[in-house]
Amino acid sequence: MTAVALADIAFDLILCALLLSAALAALSRQPLFGAVIFFIVYGVFAAIAWLRLGATDVALAEAAIGAGLTGVLLLGAMARLDAAAHTEPGFGLAEALTAIAAVGVTLGLGWAFLALPEPGGLQQAVAANLAQSGSENPVTAVLLNFRAWDTLLESIVLLAALIGVWALADDAAWGGRPGLRHHTRPGGVLASFGRVLPPMGLLVGVYLVWAGASQPGGAFQGGTVLAAVWLLVAMAGVVRAPHVSATWLRAALVAGPVVFLAVGLAGVAAGAFLTLPPDHAKALIVTIEVTLTLSIAITLAALVLGPPENAEQAP
Amino acid sequence: MTEPLTAMLVGLGLVFFLAGTLGLIRLPDTFSRLHALTKADNLGLGFIVLGLALQADDWNVLGKLVLIWAFALIAAGTSAQLVARSALRRKSTPSERQAP
Incomplete structure (x- = not known):
């Protein structure tokens, strides 16, 4: 075995150990802040693991959504938790059942992977029909x-999740602006950061969607980067989020799924739901990707x- | 021919990361820990990018490497300022030793 192959194996083993310890730390850390930080660290290691497996698309999605956006989501959720809602560390029936279910899913996935015929997967079928x-x-x-x-x-699941979150609003707050108002020092570091980074973030987000046609990238990765740009300008106090009752906001929220559904229904004419005629497939995919990204x-x-x-100021 | 130079520069970068990590764990308060951390980000990543740049095939890769370093610098500088300001507001004076 060459030194390079040995180094590869050593790297992978260390990465696995880091993944497992980050996961354990995320599950067991108290207070919750530490758990959230280790969840983010776990996401970064998972992204590196996907890269090692050659799945660049998944690595991008894991880094952007798993580590980045979900991390911010959890930090935001933690900030909203009552001090009284502090969970007692302990291992009860609920934790035991969750652990058993998680181990069961892991074993099931492992079994499904090992039971795949060699050469595994649908790579050849995809390659044959790529044109x-x-x-x-x-x-x-x-x-x-x-x-x-x-x-x-x-x-559509994403949309349903947002409806669920919005449903948590107080009656009196309905129709208002989402989230808390962020105050930053005018001319301070964060306010400048919120102005310097967005142009480059927009460029990277649009590039990821465009590159998705021939390289790793796509609507979810690009969309997440664009979402991060919006969150950044909102947190820097540069712009405020629109009222949840704004018509344009709701139209933009459903545009992607609606266009996707419309293309799918049009496909019925070509044979079956979601059939893309090969002649127009590229144009249709770009149309879906762009609206879906938004x-x-x-x-x-x-x-x-x-x-x-x-x-x-609800309108 | 450039490989020894790359190994040297990346190694130097790793030394800065190691020192930064040690500082992050060992130093007594938020401000000095930030000081250690930003050295790792700026110089450590800088040397690694410099070393990898010698192996770049074309200007395209070189440009991306430099951009990565620039973004990391901007992000690290900004978050270091924000963490320091938040620590200052919590009256965590440089002499006060915080519980690990």
């Missing part, structure tokens, strides 16, 4: 053509901002 898919990136071809059904449902970006940002907290 007709309208995308040069096999991952995009699967997500928006071969298994568009999953992506459509994912985008909706994903706004939905994710709104999820992190939270339910409307005050009704001032």
Whole structure:
């Protein structure tokens, strides 16, 4: 065995150990702040693990959504928790059942993976049909053509999650602006940061969506970066979030799933629901990706901002 | 030919990261810990990017490497200021030893 191969194995083993210890720390840390930080660290290690497996698309999504956005979401949730709601550290029946279920899912997934015939997966089938898919990136071809059904449902699940979060608003606050108002020192570091970074963030977000046609990237990765840009300008106090009753906001939230559904229904004419005719597949995929990116970006940002907290100036 | 130089620069970067990590764990208060941390971010990542830049195939890769360093600098500088300000507001004076 060469030194390079040995170094590879050593790196992977260390990465696995780091993943497991970050996961354990995220589960066992008290107070919760430490647990959230280790959850973010776990997400970063998981992204590196996906990179090691050659799944760059998943690595991008894990880093952007798993570590970045979910981390901010958890920090926001923690800030809203009552001091009285402090959970007692302990291992009761609920924890035991959760642990058993989690181990069961892990074993089931491992069994399913090992039971796959060799060579595993559908790589050859995807490669054989890539020319007709309208995308040069096999991952995009699967997500928006071969298994568009999953992506459509994912985008609707996100929307349902946002409706759930908004439903937590007080009656009096309904129609107001989501989240708490952020105060920053005018001309301070955060206010400047909120103005310097967004142009570059917008560029990276749009690039990720565009690159998704032929390289790793796509609507979810690009949308998350755009959501982060919005959250940054909101936290820096540069702009305020729109009222949740704003028509344009709601139109932008549903635009992606609506366009996706419309394309799917149009596909009925070509044979079956969500069938993309090979001649128009590329144009249709780009249309879906662009509107989906907009909706994903706004939905994710709104999820992190939270339910409307005050009704001032509701239109 | 450039490989020894890359190894040296990346190694130097790792030394800064190691020192920064040690400082983060060992130093007594928020401000000095931040001081250690920002050295790792600025110089450690800087040397690693410099070392990797020697292996870049074209200007495209080189530009991305430099951008990564620049973004990390901006983010680290900003968050260090914010953490320091928040610590200052909590009256965590440099002499006060915080519980680990």
